[in-house]
Amino acid sequence: MSIDYAERIPNNVNLANDRTLQRALEHWQPKFLDWWHQLGPHDFAGSDVYLRTAVGVDAQGWANYGYVKMPDYRWGIFLADALPDRKIGFGDAYGQPVWQQVPGEFRSQFRRLIVTQGDTEPASVEQQHLLGRTCPSLYDLRNLFQINVEEGRHLWAMVYLLHAYFGRDGREEAEELLARHSGDADKPRILGTFNEPIADWLSFFMFSYFTDRDGKFQLKSLAESSFDPLARTCRFMLTEEAHHMFVGDTGIGRVIRRALEVMKELGTDDPAAVRRHGAIDLPTVQRYINFWFTSCLDLFGSEVSSNAAVTFANGIKGRPDESQYEDHVCANATFPLEVPDGRGGVATDTVPLRNAMNEVARIAYAKDCDIGVKRWNMAIKRAGHDFQLALPSLRFRRSIGAWAGAATDPAGKPIARAEYDRRLPDWLPSESDRAFVGSLMHPVREPGKMAGWIAPPDRGINNLPVAYEYVRLS
Numbered sequence: 001m002s003i004d005y006a007e008r009i010p011n012n013v014n015l016a017n018d019r020t021l022q023r024a025l026e027h028w029q030p031k032f033l034d035w036w037h038q039l040g041p042h043d044f045a046g047s048d049v050y051l052r053t054a055v056g057v058d059a060q061g062w063a064n065y066g067y068v069k070m071p072d073y074r075w076g077i078f079l080a081d082a083l084p085d086r087k088i089g090f091g092d093a094y095g096q097p098v099w100q101q102v103p104g105e106f107r108s109q110f111r112r113l114i115v116t117q118g119d120t121e122p123a124s125v126e127q128q129h130l131l132g133r134t135c136p137s138l139y140d141l142r143n144l145f146q147i148n149v150e151e152g153r154h155l156w157a158m159v160y161l162l163h164a165y166f167g168r169d170g171r172e173e174a175e176e177l178l179a180r181h182s183g184d185a186d187k188p189r190i191l192g193t194f195n196e197p198i199a200d201w202l203s204f205f206m207f208s209y210f211t212d213r214d215g216k217f218q219l220k221s222l223a224e225s226s227f228d229p230l231a232r233t234c235r236f237m238l239t240e241e242a243h244h245m246f247v248g249d250t251g252i253g254r255v256i257r258r259a260l261e262v263m264k265e266l267g268t269d270d271p272a273a274v275r276r277h278g279a280i281d282l283p284t285v286q287r288y289i290n291f292w293f294t295s296c297l298d299l300f301g302s303e304v305s306s307n308a309a310v311t312f313a314n315g316i317k318g319r320p321d322e323s324q325y326e327d328h329v330c331a332n333a334t335f336p337l338e339v340p341d342g343r344g345g346v347a348t349d350t351v352p353l354r355n356a357m358n359e360v361a362r363i364a365y366a367k368d369c370d371i372g373v374k375r376w377n378m379a380i381k382r383a384g385h386d387f388q389l390a391l392p393s394l395r396f397r398r399s400i401g402a403w404a405g406a407a408t409d410p411a412g413k414p415i416a417r418a419e420y421d422r423r424l425p426d427w428l429p430s431e432s433d434r435a436f437v438g439s440l441m442h443p444v445r446e447p448g449k450m451a452g453w454i455a456p457p458d459r460g461i462n463n464l465p466v467a468y469e470y471v472r473l474s
């Protein structure tokens with residue numbers, strides 16, 4: 001079904017045919033807009049931003065581009081087309097037809113997952129609320145806003161599911177999604193990473209690379225769901241997500257490229273010299289990677305999780321790319337898990353595979369994260385430097401799961417608590433690292449100009465030049 005833009009809420013779910021649902025969502029819409037005005041991108045409500053807007057749900061030509069003032073963005077409800085005769089792809093009901101409604105016995109599990117997913121979307125917009133003030137270029141500013149409006153749309157996607165399939169409970173949850181706020185002492189966002197401040201653009205690029213990639217893997221898992229409207233919603237969200245990770249990947253890559261240019265120019269890899277020249281040294285990039293990657297590892301939940309086992313068994317949440325596995329039922333399969341042995345070492349536990357699904361997803365995620373790191377390292381090597389960036393171990397600095405609170409070095413080697421406490425500040429961004437990166441954050445708002453700490457992108461948006469005026473400031 002094509003997207004109907006004549007409607008007050010653009011949609012391809014035939015909203016006009018369900019007046020009760022339409023009215024409920026139209027009632028929520030002004031609350032969303034109030035929230036956007038208060039906690040969405042600060043200062044830029046009157047600017048024209050060169051944004052893409054979804055116009056269809058096909059892989060080809062699903063979006064068009066043009067200037068939009070963000071508060072006028074057409075947030076809507078878009079589901080990927082239904083796959084004919086789709087069957088349940090995993091769990092106890094493997095091979096049976098998928099569900100068009102939520103089975104009563106699984107209602108609270110579905111609601112919990114949809115609320116958790118929905119909570120992250122406005123959280124990220126809140127985290128990035130002030131970033132526009134310090135954009136390194138108009139190109140980057142536009143990308144930030146593109147991501148923000150699409151996260152707003154992803155919130156709409158989850159709110160639609162809550163309203164359409166969870167009755168009064170769902171409507172209440174939709175209100176709560178606007179009542180919790182990132183970093184709020186009383187009503188924080190649900191998941192840890194989404195309460196971390198994103199005060200500078202290096203953090204933003206790290207977030208887009210690492211946290212949006214968690215989004216990719218969680219959405220892939222939910223796209224496998226037997227509840228077909230959820231699966232279709234997530235399939236379309238994944239189309240949009242790719243750009244967000246691209247922004248993170250190329251953003252970090254450009255920071256590194258600029259550092260390498262400065263190192264070449266100065267003939268030294270001394271971090272202090274690189275900093276004095278206004279670029280971000282590679283050890284600082286590594287410390288930011290350590291922080292954001294480990295924070296995101298926690299987003300997959302515990303290594304051994306009864307929630308994960310139940311949602312897999314019930315066909316609620318599969319593994320990312322479920323079709324790549326041979327066994328989709330996993331009733332008797334086991335998984336070898338490395339856990340702290342309680343004596344400062346590592347032991348291997350054998351656990352039911354269903355309980356280890358979070359770990360399966362986390363490992364796939366870490367592998368995907370490493371692709372960019374390898375590419376950045378190639379650039380560093382090509383420039384003639386020994387320095388190599390690395391992802392820390394899945395055991396390092398964990399707050400959730402088997403390794404929560406364990407003292408290990410970034411390579412995952414258990415170490416004494418005192419050594420951990422002493423060395424941790426060297427492994428994570430220190431106050432002075434953050435202050436230094438913060439000191440570079442001055443807005444650059446002339447088309448085509450870049451801040452001195454970041455190299456220009458290879459190309460512009462939608463085949464336009466890098467120097468295009470991507471945001472017309474009001």
Ligand code: BYC
Nearest residue numbers: 116120124191192211212215218298299301302305307308
């Ligand atoms: N922080 O059995 P456990 C995205 C809670 S990102 C705080 O270990 P489970 C995006 C957990 O909620 C993708 N709490 O784990 C990116 C549970 O609490 P309750 C977001 C945490 O349930 C960028 C308890 O610990 N989508 O889209 O198997 C920009 C025990 O849980 C954390 C999803 O997450 C944490 N890090 O798995 C914008 C998908 N980790 O319920 C957007 C939906 C765990 O007992 N969510 N807990 O009170 C899920 O699938 C699962 O809830 C989780 C946890 C994977 C998060």
